[in-house]
Amino acid sequence: MPWYDGGKPIKVEGGIKARTRRGSIGSAWWSRRFIDILERICDKGRLSRGRAYARQGQVLSIDLSPGEVRAAVQGSRRTPYKIVIRIEAYDESRWAVIEEAVAAQAVHRAKLLAGEMPTEIEELFAALGIDLFPRDLDMDCSCPDWGFPCKHLSAVLYLLAESFDDDPFLVLAWRGRTREQLLGSLADEPADDPLWVEDVPFADRLADFYAPGATAHRPERRPATAAPDLLLRVFPPPGDLTRPLTPAYRSLTDT
Incomplete structure (x- = not known):
């Protein structure tokens, strides 16, 4: 069939316009x-x-x-x-396979959760035989x-x-x-992901957020368990100052 021109288009108001005025369209x-x-x-x-x-x-x-x-x-x-x-x-069923493959790739999963499209995702689809x-x-x-x-x-x-x-x-x-x-x-929490950490809202952790030893799973404050002479071994005092400074070092580990 021959190409049909149809003349000039009727101008419209409020139509969807491409942002680029020249050259190619699409940048990502x-x-x-x-x-x-x-x-x-x-x-x-x-x-x-x-x-x-x-x-x-x-x-x-x-x-x-x-x-x-x-x-x-x-x-x-x-x-x-x-x-x-x-x-x-x-x-x-096909999307379940795709999502399992994405979840197995920590970097892909993290980028998608951050709102980014990883460049490798097309290869991931191709490896599954999916376009x-x-x-x-x-x-x-x-x-x-x-x-x-x-x-x-x-x-x-x-x-x-x-x-x-x-x-x-x-x-x-x-x-x-x-x-x-x-x-x-x-x-969703991966059942076998050892690096998964529960997301606890910051407002729920505000009271103990800066407590030593606080974690998402164990927000309680834990007592110090350093060995009494740890500082002496790690930072030994010079010369013959070991004996007079020992009580001071031990007091630091008890606070």
């Missing part, structure tokens, strides 16, 4: 990874026109849910075009352009990548796991 590694896939499988001309649409604010709305993105884009016709972009959303980013996209637009993708789809894809910049957990939410679900699972 996960956003660029998504853009690299698009630019490899999609028509470059339509992607270029899609960037222009994204920067003009022609996209009216974008709604992301597990396995699906729905959007509305204002083109040259009065009625906005309807967009649907689908990928595979993973079920609970983090889609290899291909099932996309539909209600416009008459049969190209792949049309400029309306391209605009939505670029803005989607930019939204990944703001919140990397949207990449995982598209695969079926929200930020709250994932972090809630990773924050």
Whole structure:
């Protein structure tokens, strides 16, 4: 089918605009990874026109849910075009495997709990035989352009990548796991993690926070158990001062 232009788009107020006015869209590694896939499988001309649409604010709305993105884009016709972009959303059993693998990597787990997306997470998914980013996209637009993708789809894809910049957990939410679900699972006490420490609210520990020997598990103050002559052995006095200073050293260990 020949490419359908449709004329100039109708200008809209309050549309979603890309932040970048020139050059590439998407700055974080996960956003660029998504853009690299698009630019490899999609028509470059339509992607270029899609960037222009994204920067003009022609996209009216974008709604992301597990396995699906729905959007509305204002083109040259009065009625906005309807967009649907689908990928595979993973079920609970597959996510259980993913979360177990993430929890086994202390650095990955710590970064995710801190709100960061570790660069190695794509390799972790690949080692499990699971794709983090889609290899291909099932996309539909209600416009008459049969190209792949049309400029309306391209605009939505670029803005989607930019939204990944703001919140990397949207990449995982598209695969079926929200930020709250994932972090809630990773924050649970690992049964066999010897380094796990119970998180006690600071307000509950305020009275004994500075007490010697206080820990999250044992906030009680423990008596000193130093050997009476420990200071003498560690810091011996010079010359023949050992005898006269011994009582003073011992008194320090008793306080």
